[in-house]
Amino acid sequence: MASITIIDIAKMCGVGVTTVSRAINNHPDISEETKAMIMKVIKENHYVPNNSARNLKRSASKTIAVLIKGITNPFFNRMIKVFDKEIQRKKYSFILQRVDDNQDEIEVAIELEKEKRLKGIVFLGGNFSHAKDKLEQLTVPFVLSTIGMTPGYEPHEYSTVSVDDFKESYKMVDYLCKLGHRKIAIITASMADVSIGRLRYEGYKQALEDNGLELNEKLVGRMKENIESYSMENGYVVTKELLESGEDFTALFAVSDSLAVGACKAIFESGKSVPEDYSVAGFDGLDITFYYNPSITTIRQPVEEIAEETIKVLYDLINKKITHAHKVFPAELIVRKSTIEPSR
Amino acid sequence: MASITIIDIAKMCGVGVTTVSRAINNHPDISEETKAMIMKVIKENHYVPNNSARNLKRSASKTIAVLIKGITNPFFNRMIKVFDKEIQRKKYSFILQRVDDNQDEIEVAIELEKEKRLKGIVFLGGNFSHAKDKLEQLTVPFVLSTIGMTPGYEPHEYSTVSVDDFKESYKMVDYLCKLGHRKIAIITASMADVSIGRLRYEGYKQALEDNGLELNEKLVGRMKENIESYSMENGYVVTKELLESGEDFTALFAVSDSLAVGACKAIFESGKSVPEDYSVAGFDGLDITFYYNPSITTIRQPVEEIAEETIKVLYDLINKKITHAHKVFPAELIVRKSTIEPSR
Numbered sequence: 020m021a022s023i024t025i026i027d028i029a030k031m032c033g034v035g036v037t038t039v040s041r042a043i044n045n046h047p048d049i050s051e052e053t054k055a056m057i058m059k060v061i062k063e064n065h066y067v068p069n070n071s072a073r074n075l076k077r078s079a080s081k082t083i084a085v086l087i088k089g090i091t092n093p094f095f096n097r098m099i100k101v102f103d104k105e106i107q108r109k110k111y112s113f114i115l116q117r118v119d120d121n122q123d124e125i126e127v128a129i130e131l132e133k134e135k136r137l138k139g140i141v142f143l144g145g146n147f148s149h150a151k152d153k154l155e156q157l158t159v160p161f162v163l164s165t166i167g168m169t170p171g172y173e174p175h176e177y178s179t180v181s182v183d184d185f186k187e188s189y190k191m192v193d194y195l196c197k198l199g200h201r202k203i204a205i206i207t208a209s210m211a212d213v214s215i216g217r218l219r220y221e222g223y224k225q226a227l228e229d230n231g232l233e234l235n236e237k238l239v240g241r242m243k244e245n246i247e248s249y250s251m252e253n254g255y256v257v258t259k260e261l262l263e264s265g266e267d268f269t270a271l272f273a274v275s276d277s278l279a280v281g282a283c284k285a286i287f288e289s290g291k292s293v294p295e296d297y298s299v300a301g302f303d304g305l306d307i308t309f310y311y312n313p314s315i316t317t318i319r320q321p322v323e324e325i326a327e328e329t330i331k332v333l334y335d336l337i338n339k340k341i342t343h344a345h346k347v348f349p350a351e352l353i354v355r356k357s358t359i360e361p362s363r
Numbered sequence: 364m365a366s367i368t369i370i371d372i373a374k375m376c377g378v379g380v381t382t383v384s385r386a387i388n389n390h391p392d393i394s395e396e397t398k399a400m401i402m403k404v405i406k407e408n409h410y411v412p413n414n415s416a417r418n419l420k421r422s423a424s425k426t427i428a429v430l431i432k433g434i435t436n437p438f439f440n441r442m443i444k445v446f447d448k449e450i451q452r453k454k455y456s457f458i459l460q461r462v463d464d465n466q467d468e469i470e471v472a473i474e475l476e477k478e479k480r481l482k483g484i485v486f487l488g489g490n491f492s493h494a495k496d497k498l499e500q501l502t503v504p505f506v507l508s509t510i511g512m513t514p515g516y517e518p519h520e521y522s523t524v525s526v527d528d529f530k531e532s533y534k535m536v537d538y539l540c541k542l543g544h545r546k547i548a549i550i551t552a553s554m555a556d557v558s559i560g561r562l563r564y565e566g567y568k569q570a571l572e573d574n575g576l577e578l579n580e581k582l583v584g585r586m587k588e589n590i591e592s593y594s595m596e597n598g599y600v601v602t603k604e605l606l607e608s609g610e611d612f613t614a615l616f617a618v619s620d621s622l623a624v625g626a627c628k629a630i631f632e633s634g635k636s637v638p639e640d641y642s643v644a645g646f647d648g649l650d651i652t653f654y655y656n657p658s659i660t661t662i663r664q665p666v667e668e669i670a671e672e673t674i675k676v677l678y679d680l681i682n683k684k685i686t687h688a689h690k691v692f693p694a695e696l697i698v699r700k701s702t703i704e705p706s707r
Contacts (some may be wrong), residue, residue, distance in 0.1 A: 058496050065502045088445075091440040100434060103461045115459040117447045134456075152402045158409045251654045284654045301422075310595045310628045312656045 031060050061304040069317075082135050083333065086124050088145035090117045092249060093277070094303050094322070095143055097163065101326035102141065109334065111138065118145065120248070125153050132159055139333045142166065147214060160336035164329040166214055166322070178343045180329045180338060182350040184215045187318045188222025190352055191300055192272055194316075196230035199360045200270040200298065203227070204238040204256050206282065207274045208248070219274040219302065237266040242278070249274075254281025262289050269297065269361035276301035276308050279315050281355070297334040304350070313356035318348050375404050387658050395627045426456040426479050430468050434461045436593060437612070438647050438666070439487055442508070445670035446485065453678065455482065464488065464592070469497050472476035477505055483677045491558060495520075496546065505600065508673040509664070510558055513580030516571040522687045526694040528559045529663045530567025534696050535644055536616055536658075543704045544614040544642065547571070550601050550626065551618045552592070560586075561565060563618040563646065579608040586622070593618075598625025606633050613705035620645035620652050623659050627701070640662035642702040648694070657675065657700035 025131045029036045034053065041049040042057035060066075063091050083106050087095055099115065106113040116131060118124045124147070128140050147166050154172070167267040195203050205223050208216020220239075227234055240257040242248055254273050261268070262285060273279035279301030283293050293299050293313055301308055304319025335341045373380045378401065385393040386401035404410075427450050431439055443459065450457040460475060468491070484505040491510050496517070507523045522562050539547050549567050552560020564583075571578055584601040586592055598617055601648045605612070607627060617623035623645030627637050637643050637657055645652055648663025672690050679685045 054496075058499060062499050063500065090444060091437075093435075093437055093440070096435040096437070100461070103434075117444065152398075155402065155406050158406070246449075251650055255654070277611055280651070280654050285654065306595055307624070307651065310599070310624050312627065314630055 025066075028057070028061055028064065028066050031064070032057050052210050058107060081110070082114055082137050083139045083141070083330075084114040084116055084128070084129075084131050084135065084137050085130055085141045085143060086116045086118050087143045088118045088120065088124060089248065091247065092144065093305055093307070094165075094249075094275070094320075095259045098143065098187075098329075101323050102330060105327060108201075109330075125157065128161070129156050132157065139337050141329055141333060145214075160333060162329050162333045162336070172202060174345060175343050178332055178345065180319075180325050180332055180344075180346045181348070182320050182325070183347050185222040185225075186216035187320075187350045188219035188274070188302065189226045189271075190222075190350075191302065191316075191318055192226035193230065193268045194225045194352060194354070195272060195298065195300060195358065196226060196232065198270075198298070198358065201232060201361070202235070202238065203232070203272060204240060204261055204267040204268040205272045205274070206240040206242065206254055206261075206278050209241050209244060216274060223272060235266070237264060238268050249277055250264075251277045251281035251284070254278030255285045256281075258282040259289075260288070263289035266320040267363075269363060270300070270358070271272040271297055272300050274300075274302050276303045276305040276315065276317055279317070280307060280311060283311065283315070294357050294359040298361070300358055304353065308353070308355065311357075316355045316358040317353050318350045319353050321348050324348055369410075372401070372405055372408065372410050375408070376401050398676040404490070417627075425454070426458055426481050427483045427485065427674075428458040428460055428472070428475050428479065428481050429485045429487060430460045430462050430472055430475075431487045432462045432464065432468060433592065434487065435591065437649055437651070437666075438509075438593075438619070441666050442487065442670040442673075445667050446674060449671060449674040453674075454486055457543050467497075468657050469501065472505070475499055476501065478642070483681050485673055485677060489558070504677060506673050506680070507676045509669060518689060519687050522676055522689065524669050524676055524688075524690045525692070526662075526664050526669070527691050528562035529566040529569075529670045531694040532563035532616075532618070532646065532665075533570045534566075534694075535646065535660075535662055536567045536570035537574065538696060538698070539614045539616060539642065539644060539702065540570060540576065542614075542642070542702065545576060545705070546579070546582065547576070547614045547616060548584060548605055548612040549616045549618070550584040550586065550598055550605075550622050553585050553588060560618060567616060579610070581608060582612050593621055595625035595628070598622030599629045602626040602629035603633075606630070606635075613707060614644070614702070615641055616646075618646050620647045620649040620659065623701075624651060624655060627655065627659070638701050638703040639706060644702055648697065652697070652699065655701075660699045660702040661697050662694045663697050668692055 025039050026034055029039045038049060042054040079232055085102050103113050114135060118127050124142055124145055131137060137159050139159055142161060142163045147163060151171060165181050166179060207220040224234055239259050242253045243256055245255060246253045271282055274283050279299050282299050286297050288294050291297060301315050301317040304317050308315035308317045325348055332344045369380055369383050373383045382393060383401055429446050429689050447457050452648050462471050468486055468489055475481060481503050483503055486505060486507045491507060493594040495515060510523060551564040568578055584605050586597045587600055590600060591598045615626055617626050626643050630637050630641050637640060645659050645661040649659050652659035652661045669692055676688045
């Protein structure tokens with residue numbers, strides 16, 4: 020069925036185009052009766068005025084997809100907002116596609132690419148360790164956002180925008196060591212993780228070594244795989260286990276802020292306090308670290324800048340200005356009330 | 364260009380379809396050489412295997428849009444997850460469309476409907492007070508989720524799935540009154556609000572009245588319009604003003620949990636404590652109310668059930684099983700450590 024125009028509606032109603040326009044736009048110079056008649060015809064014919072929401076106008080074939088693993092992770096919320104704004108500014112359409120923890124994001128991307136004739140893809144979250152030939156089936160440009168490492172690929176085969184997870188994690192643990200902590204626990208990803216969880220863990224190990232401290236495997240807490248990763252609940256459960264293990268520690272570094280919040284809760288429930296009994300530090304720079312009681316020491320990622328740069332790199336790839344890019348943003352250590360010198 | 368099939372690829376490669384399939388699926392019974400050759404042809408011809416991500420298969424014309432005002436509101440995260448799951452289960456495609464605070468969601472919906480040939484729409488968040496004839500331009504079924512009131516419409520003109528915001532708010536304030544509080548402040552929406560903020564405020568007023576307490580306008584804090592609504596920051600700023608006003612109160616009811624978290628932070632910063640100096644209560648049942656220190660008394664909305672029912676109502680509308688529906692779920696008062704009897 021061909022699209023109905025305002026001219027068709029005017030004809031059907033036996034009025035001029037201006038009158039139809041007045042009806043649509045609630046113009047005062049039209050009788051209620053005429054207006055009602057016109058709106059009835061509009062509705063019956065499923066006519067959608069062309070002038071509504073002009074700023075939303077987009078070409079259906081110009082679509083960017085953002086694939087996100089962990090949609091309940093508040094870290095991504097602000098990024099999504101920036102993606103949406105930047106993509107809209109370029110008059111592209113924006114699809115936000117959630118990927119389940121057990122789904123393969125490349126397969127989802129390939130399917131979406133086929134259906135929606137995508138121009139580009141942003142991958143957000145997840146580990147991103149895929150068979151190389153599967154990745155090669157993706158024919159549109161893509162950028163990994165806040166994911167800095169994909170083992171098995173050459174740097175020229177993909178693009179990333181992120182912080183240096185190793186270096187920033189090192190910065191935090193080094194700070195805890197310099198405060199005087201000698202027994203520093205960590206909550207990090209499972210051994211199988213090959214992405215940010217691994218990098219932040221490597222930063223922890225290196226900082227311990229450079230401060231003359233030995234790694235104590237009993238103080239390495241691993242997120243539970245049956246609980247949402249990087250969540251408050253995961254931090255809560257893992258910290259409970261650490262506390263019950265009887266292995267003493269004076270500081271705890273959680274590789275995400277949500278994990279850190281869960282860790283604090285577990286400590287309070289055990290009758291201990293933060294920071295007097297245990298210093299707790301997070302990573303990401305979520306708002307809640309400011310609002311929590313006590314406020315939580317963290318590494319603040321420049322999320323808005325990362326999101327903006329992600330879209331910039333993606334469009335540079337789409338327009339063939341570049342073949343690949345790896346942009347690394349500095350993050351900031353924010354010292355708050357959850358970390359002090361050890362009391363024992 | 365017609366779509367390339369696995370048969371075309373097999374012909375180009377001079378092999379059987381089974382061999383192509385083996386190459387795609389990493390089957391062991393194929394030589395690395397043959398596989399590499401086939402994957403090269405696949406890539407050059409932009410062939411996308413049909414069998415990848417079978418569970419994602421959807422008809423392009425069967426699309427549901429979820430329009431969301433306030434995408435950074437964590438309350439919506441879990442709902443989006445359920446929407447996505449339920450819509451995928453029905454083999455429909457799912458578009459998540461963010462609506463700016465200053466955008467008209469109906470205009471956005473009309474535009475989307477035109478572009479994407481939608482089958483149905485879910486509206487999430489916002490006030491939803493629109494001119495009636497604009498709403499009539501929407502020709503596909505829609506459901507308001509967690510929005511229970513649209514002034515100016517007849518109940519048969521729209522569908523809703525929500526809690527009873529008036530009643531649940533009343534429940535919370537009545538609980539605070541019964542604890543012995545006589546001076547109960549509230550943080551709520553602006554005077555102009557005609558939706559959930561208004562309903563929760565009306566519940567507050569009624570509970571005060573039924574407990575023989577007079578409404579003190581000086582204890583009514585209104586969210587700032589230049590700060591994200593229902594956010595921690597808004598709760599923080601408004602509570603600071605309440606504390607600095609010098610008007611005494613012993614309990615504070617914030618109409619969202621995020622507002623309540625911000626309120627606690629403002630109280631701590633003023634050198635006072637929760638709950639000893641001020642009892643604080645929220646609304647929604649976010650996870651953070653459990654993890655906060657102290658844990659926060661709240662009204663828990665059954666978000667998963669509301670989200671599931673929203674999709675059920677939407678499909679009943681699409682399939683013309685019903686003409687409209689208003690489903691109201693009970694919410695639960697969760698008493699935690701942030702509320703105690705007043706000390707003064």
